[in-house]
Amino acid sequence: MRFIRQNLRWPTEAPQEGGRVFVSFVVDASGSIRDAKVMKGLHPAMDIEALRVVQLLGY
Known part of the structure; x- marks a missing residue:
């Protein structure tokens, strides 16, 4: 977190x-990290940001 x-x-x-x-x-x-997808979104811009941060977890 x-x-x-x-x-x-x-x-x-x-x-x-x-x-x-x-x-x-x-x-x-x-x-x-692979196959990241939004299951329940909040706002399109926030969904994109959430995916960006999740992709950073794998490095």
Whole structure:
């Protein structure tokens, strides 16, 4: 959770009241993240940002 808080950049066009974006992904044997997809979104800009941060988890 700390990593997500430190790397998340809240889009200016997204609602400021907050919320949650649910993302599904697979961690493969090498530790890479693949098949990331938004299962329940909040706002299109926030959904894109959530996917970006999830992709960073695999590095």
